[in-house]
Amino acid sequence: MTSAPPGRASALQATGAGRYADPLFKWAAITAGVSVLAVLGLMIGSTTADAWPVFQYQGFVDFFVNDEWRAGFSRTDFTGEYGAFSFIFGTLVVALIAIVLALPLALAVSLYITRLAPRRMKGPLAYTVELLAAVPSVVYGLWGLLYFVPTFLRPVMELLSAALAPVPLLGTFFAGPVYSTNYLAAGTVLAIMILPIITAISREVIAQVPPEQVQAAYGLGATDWEVMRKIILRRSFPGVVGATMLGLGRALGETIAVAMLIGGSQRWGLSLFFGGDAMAAHIANTFQDAAPETVQALIAIGVGLFIITVIVNVLARLLVWRIGRVAGDAAL
Amino acid sequence: MSSLPVTTLAPPRPASEVSSSLRAADPHSRRRRRRSRVMRTVLLAGMIAAMIPLALILIEVGRRGANAFGWSFLTQTEPPFRREGGGYLQGLVGTFYMVTFATAMSVPLGIMAAVYLVEYGRGWLARVIRFFTDVMTGVPSVFVGLFVYALLIRDIGFGTFVGALALSVIMLPIVVRSSEEMLKLVPEDQRAASAALGARRWQTIVKVVLPTARPGLVTGAMLAVARAAGETAPLLLTALGALSVVTAVQGTPQSALTLLIYDGATQPFAPGQQRAWAGALLLLGIVFVFTAVARFVSSRSTVRPD
Numbered sequence: 001m002t003s004a005p006p007g008r009a010s011a012l013q014a015t016g017a018g019r020y021a022d023p024l025f026k027w028a029a030i031t032a033g034v035s036v037l038a039v040l041g042l043m044i045g046s047t048t049a050d051a052w053p054v055f056q057y058q059g060f061v062d063f064f065v066n067d068e069w070r071a072g073f074s075r076t077d078f079t080g081e082y083g084a085f086s087f088i089f090g091t092l093v094v095a096l097i098a099i100v101l102a103l104p105l106a107l108a109v110s111l112y113i114t115r116l117a118p119r120r121m122k123g124p125l126a127y128t129v130e131l132l133a134a135v136p137s138v139v140y141g142l143w144g145l146l147y148f149v150p151t152f153l154r155p156v157m158e159l160l161s162a163a164l165a166p167v168p169l170l171g172t173f174f175a176g177p178v179y180s181t182n183y184l185a186a187g188t189v190l191a192i193m194i195l196p197i198i199t200a201i202s203r204e205v206i207a208q209v210p211p212e213q214v215q216a217a218y219g220l221g222a223t224d225w226e227v228m229r230k231i232i233l234r235r236s237f238p239g240v241v242g243a244t245m246l247g248l249g250r251a252l253g254e255t256i257a258v259a260m261l262i263g264g265s266q267r268w269g270l271s272l273f274f275g276g277d278a279m280a281a282h283i284a285n286t287f288q289d290a291a292p293e294t295v296q297a298l299i300a301i302g303v304g305l306f307i308i309t310v311i312v313n314v315l316a317r318l319l320v321w322r323i324g325r326v327a328g329d330a331a332l
Numbered sequence: 333m334s335s336l337p338v339t340t341l342a343p344p345r346p347a348s349e350v351s352s353s354l355r356a357a358d359p360h361s362r363r364r365r366r367r368s369r370v371m372r373t374v375l376l377a378g379m380i381a382a383m384i385p386l387a388l389i390l391i392e393v394g395r396r397g398a399n400a401f402g403w404s405f406l407t408q409t410e411p412p413f414r415r416e417g418g419g420y421l422q423g424l425v426g427t428f429y430m431v432t433f434a435t436a437m438s439v440p441l442g443i444m445a446a447v448y449l450v451e452y453g454r455g456w457l458a459r460v461i462r463f464f465t466d467v468m469t470g471v472p473s474v475f476v477g478l479f480v481y482a483l484l485i486r487d488i489g490f491g492t493f494v495g496a497l498a499l500s501v502i503m504l505p506i507v508v509r510s511s512e513e514m515l516k517l518v519p520e521d522q523r524a525a526s527a528a529l530g531a532r533r534w535q536t537i538v539k540v541v542l543p544t545a546r547p548g549l550v551t552g553a554m555l556a557v558a559r560a561a562g563e564t565a566p567l568l569l570t571a572l573g574a575l576s577v578v579t580a581v582q583g584t585p586q587s588a589l590t591l592l593i594y595d596g597a598t599q600p601f602a603p604g605q606q607r608a609w610a611g612a613l614l615l616l617g618i619v620f621v622f623t624a625v626a627r628f629v630s631s632r633s634t635v636r637p638d
Binding site for chain 1: 364508572
């Protein structure tokens with residue numbers, strides 16, 4: 001329309017090949033970003049495609065509610081029976097035990113570190129708890145299996161069983177015999193493993209409580225504990241729920257330590273001392289001896305586990321995001 | 333770990349010294365104060381209780397691991413479980429091999445993705461990527477193993493490459509997240525100054541932003557490496573395990589420290605279990621050194637979260 005000079009571009013505008021560098025770089029960056037999504041998509045696609053025939057063979061609902069798991073040995077078609085309820089039950093029980101044990105402790109630790117610890121000790125204390133997250137899960141498994149459970153937990157479990165098994169109703173959950181590897185053993189070690197992630201995020205959330213509110217409460221004569229209970233915990237409640245759910249997600253997906261401690265029996269029981277199996281643990285325990293059809297069934301368990309953990313994680317992230325993105329938890 | 337400044341206001345001292353105080357005389361007030369004292373003790377007890385497992389782990393792994401640990405543990409492969417002696421050479425080689433491979437695949441890609449999120453990412457695509465990266469950090473590691481199995485292993489078999497691929501999928505979201513945090517900390521002024529000197533966008537990123545954030549990027553990568561070195565479940569499904577040192581890139585099952593520890597711990601013979609403890613000592617050493625160095629690097633950085 002207007003009189004742009006024809007021919008030569010302005011002196012400030014490059015003409016060499018260098019002018020393509022910027023768009024190229026930008027597209028490389030976009031590709032890298034999108035590839036993260038692609039990996040996730042591929043993950044869902046390829047496993048679901050593999051698990052689909054199993055769901056069709058067993059029935060989608062039946063796969064999750066039937067508790068009869070009988071591995072088949074065929075290379076070409078399906079001959080076994082694949083009901084994963086026992087493993088789903090085990091996963092949920094173990095994760096629940098872990099949360100029940102870890103949450104109060106994590107709250108105590110994060111309250112202590114943020115509110116009560118001497119200033120100089122805050123950093124080292126937080127660092128020590130986070131060090132628990134750096135311990136590989138196979139080391140937890142080894143330590144639990146050969147040291148912690150036989151030395152400490154076993155006597156406690158037998159005491160609990162002896163004391164509580166005769167109680168009506170409640171006794172069902174503490175009924176013997178006490179197996180050396182069982183739900184409670186796996187749940188206890190799992191509690192130690194998820195303690196750092198719940199603590200780290202609770203600590204961030206607690207540190208974000210507006211100092212004015214805390215000061216106002218002290219000004220009205222509140223004691224330390226009243227400030228913690230009525231101001232800090234109330235204020236950071238959604239964040240703590242988010243932190244707990246992230247811990248839950250971690251607990252549901254934890255594999256090797258649970259595989260070493262849960263028992264591995266393919267059945268389920270109401271007693272905490274029953275040696276059952278969990279979804280991730282069952283995959284790890286039986287994968288190496290599985291025939292092709294069973295491998296597909298194990299992948300189907302994996303898909304079920306993935307669905308559960310993603311739901312839990314998405315809910316957790318939504319809760320934690322409300323208070324702003326929490327840095328640093330990715331490394332945990 | 334960014335955090336708001338913590339309140340410096342000291343909690344009010346209990347007025348118990350002043351006997352004439354209304355606070356000390358009122359039974360209700362005394363009860364509240366007593367409860368507060370009790371709860372402070374309870375919280376302290378919780379703090380101590382949380383330290384006990386770590387202490388027990390370090391002591392036991394150190395004590396039992398030292399028995400079978402030695403030069404030969406690092407230079408010999410593992411004999412049958414009943415026999416004493418020997419070591420985890422094949423696992424050390426396998427772990428090193430696969431983690432290096434996985435780092436080469438995931439770290440450049442992850443940093444590039446973080447560059448996108450920080451430098452270019454506006455609008456819904458960046459939000460979606462950010463959110464699903466977070467979701468990916470929560471995907472169970474055994475599922476990643478199943479994924480690589482379903483995708484590749486029936487076609488190309490077990491081996492180093494597929495093991496490394498599984499590890500890189502686990503490392504990727506960790507690298508993206510930590511790199512993103514670090515790139516965000518680079519001051520906007522530096523980008524503006526670079527642009528004012530006539531640098532192109534990519535030159536600004538490659539020559540100014542990334543070098544400024546380098547210590548932080550190294551920290552994130554090292555934490556991801558520490559995580560990958562400790563993974564067992566995905567390797568069980570992809571590397572499978574081996575009895576001797578494997579150098580093949582693909583097609584021959586590969587070993588790893590974690591796989592050897594798992595096998596040694598779950599079989600009933602004492603010599604094998606002893607080697608598992610020694611392996612745990614070695615693995616803990618590697619992981620802790622990486623974690624500590626990562627912290628050290630980030631503490632020397634000019635741009636850092638705290």
